[in-house]
Amino acid sequence: MTAPGAVASEVLSDPARPADTLVWAHGVGGAKDLPIPPELAILGAVAAMAVSFGVLALAWRTPRFSGESAGTPVPLVERVVDSAVVRWALRVIGLFFLVYLAFAAVFGQELQLNPLIGIFYIWWWVGVPVASVFLGPVWRAISPARTINAGLTWLTGGGSGNGLFTYPAKLGYWPAALGLLAFVWQELVHPDGVAVHSVRLWCAVYLAIMLMGGLIFGSTFYKYADPFEVLSEMAAKLSVWGRREGRLVVRSPLANLDTVEPAPGLVAVMCVLFGSTAFDSFSHSTPWVKLLAGADWMSGRPWTLPFVNTVALLGFCLVVAVVFALGTMLTGVDESVRRRDLPGQFAHTIVPIIVGYLVAHYLTLLVEQGQQTLIQFSDPLSDGSNLFGTANLEIHYILSDHPTFLATIKVIAVVAGHVLGVISSHDRAVRLLPARHHLTGQIPLLVAMICFTVGGLYLLFAS
């Protein structure tokens, strides 16, 4: 028998599911990462707390990050990046993936080997935001929905920013938050979540909504309602790339974070991202697994497991929302700032914490299962072809084979996210809060961030 841990070369098909079996949701990927050692978790937590209070005690008293006005222009890079050739090439890449995925979804086999699954859950969901941290807002440049919408607008002679109606400002990022929730529900709760027919349906509905939304509200719709674009934009705020009056500039990620504009639903987006990743981690922990396995009332009814998982997923998102809202609102403000506006004003400060935790949670998936997807990429019909020459590549398990190294990266990512978050929130606090509340006013949010970071480290330890 081949060693279970190695990649088998034979084609294994999914066992046919009889109609009466309870179908099982377990997300994509085989083995999960080992839990991080307790010493590392504790050290990370201590580091996070030390940094938090260090910043509070030692850091500046007047706002430092000037957001939009900061940054050094980079004309050479700008000329390359903004050239028509590059812009068109990126659009073509996006369209290519649309056609490829449609082909694999419609003509490919109903197997876990279908590259649709890997591209959807790994390259698109994790790869695009990680690329955005390094390259800026990647999805906006390649999104096929945007390309199609631009094409339709050009054909009908309208301006691309406008549709039939203006996008209602009150709606803000709420559609994107719902879209992200729909994605994580599909990934973590849906019993058939990793089946080709299910992913195909999700993608079809997503594309339909994006195209219709673009026609009705113009391309502004994508900025606020495309879950992948919002995710990519948030990750891009941690990159060094920004725009000032249309010119490309290089600026510190902290200054970039300062440029996030509060809008309705922004906090909801953050809570869905963080809550869902936390739930994903928690759902592999022994207490939860034992709870579900021991719950006899759930046997025999196919809806009970998704129901329990949905409640838990929403519960995690809600807890994040409440902790963040309390952290930002329990502070002293004068009459010029409304307490209700505070979460939105501070929403950008948890972006680094979320991205750090997303990296810690999904890094192995991206690096190792991502390589597997690259291998499958050459074989969309799962018939043994090798269209792009990648079908015989070997997977390098550089993370799984070195668990201590992986655990260290995870803790560094989470703590680094925390450090950036604390510095960012400090700067916003000294900008918004009256002088007498500059220090004490930050403590609730610091405590909230420490809760998030320590909670995240605990989940990495307990998973």
Place this chain on the structure above:
Amino acid sequence: MRRLLAVLTVVGALSLLAACGSDEPETDTSQPVTVEIEFSGDTVTPAGDRIRVAKGQEVEFEVKADAPGEIHVHTTPDKTLPYDAGTTLIEVGTFDRPGVYSVESHALGKTIVQLEVS
């Protein structure tokens, strides 16, 4: 700013020091790990326990069941291990890559054990 950076550097250095591995206590890994699994009706024991396995250690399942079925091991790719009614000894093999591998019964929708390979 400089003091802040100094504090952060010290904290970062301490973190790296801690990452210089920790020594695991030696356990006898020449013996195979035998997991006793019992299926009866709609329930299975164990239910979600976590079992530590050494890398390269043999794993076997001793399955007692009242009806035939299958156990799924979530390696890459998945392994499906059938068993009959009565007692079946399944040689699962060795796990050569660290990680947490879920062993489940899809028919019952339950996790039997999680094998923590390190």
